[in-house]
Amino acid sequence: MSRKIVIPWKINERLERLAQLQQETNGALLYVPEKRPFGFNYNVRALYMTGVGTAHNVQADPRRMEIVNIFFEKHPGYGFVKWHTHCRETGEQWYEKFSQGDINSYKWQLRQDRRFVGMMISPTRKQLYGYGDLGFATIRSPTSDLLEDRISDELRHIAEQLGYVNLPPLLATERR
Numbered sequence: 001m002s003r004k005i006v007i008p009w010k011i012n013e014r015l016e017r018l019a020q021l022q023q024e025t026n027g028a029l030l031y032v033p034e035k036r037p038f039g040f041n042y043n044v045r046a047l048y049m050t051g052v053g054t055a056h057n058v059q060a061d062p063r064r065m066e067i068v069n070i071f072f073e074k075h076p077g078y079g080f081v082k083w084h085t086h087c088r089e090t091g092e093q094w095y096e097k098f099s100q101g102d103i104n105s106y107k108w109q110l111r112q113d114r115r116f117v118g119m120m121i122s123p124t125r126k127q128l129y130g131y132g133d134l135g136f137a138t139i140r141s142p143t144s145d146l147l148e149d150r151i152s153d154e155l156r157h158i159a160e161q162l163g164y165v166n167l168p169p170l171l172a173t174e175r176r
C-alpha cells in the first residue's frame with residue numbers, strides 16, 4: 001500500500017524554513033486521509049509546532065501535546081505526521097539520516113499504531129519513516145490558508161479550555 005503525504009506549498013515552505021533555524025524543532029502535520037486506487041493520500045491541513053530544542057535535541061512541550069491530542073480525540077478522522085528538523089548545527093552527517101534516538105522512538109510508535117509516519121526535515125532534504133511505500137508531494141491549494149486557520153482557531157480554543165492561555169512562545173534563532 002502506498003501513502004503520499006500531500007503538503008500545501010505554503011506549509012512546505014514553513015517546514016523548510018524551520019530546518020534553517022539554529023535549533024531543532026518538532027511538531028505535527030495534521031492531515032485528512034483520502035482513499036486512492038492504490039493507497040491513500042494524506043492531505044495535510046495544518047502545521048502545529050510542539051517544541052524548540054537545542055542544535056542536537058528537541059522535546060515536545062507536554063502542554064502542546066495535550067492540546068493536539070484533544071484535537072485528535074475530537075476529530076478522529078484526522079491523522080498526523082510527526083516531524084522534527086535537523087539543523088545545520090546538528091551536523092551535515094545528519095542531513096540524510098535519522099538518529100538512533102529517532103529510530104527507537106519511531107519503532108515504539110509503530111508498535112502503538114501501524115499507520116504512524118515520522119518525518120525529518122534537514123536543510124537539504126525531507127525523509128519519511130513508516131511502513132510500506134511512503135512519498136510526498138506539494139500542491140498549490142487556494143483554500144489551504146482558510147483550512148489551516150480553522151484548525152488553528154480550534155487549537156487555540158482547546159488551549160484556552162485547558163487554561164493554557166499564556167504558553168511561552170516557541171522561539172528559535174534565525175540564521176543571520
Ligand SMILES: [Zn+2]
Nearest residue numbers: 098099102120
Ligand atoms: Zn532526528
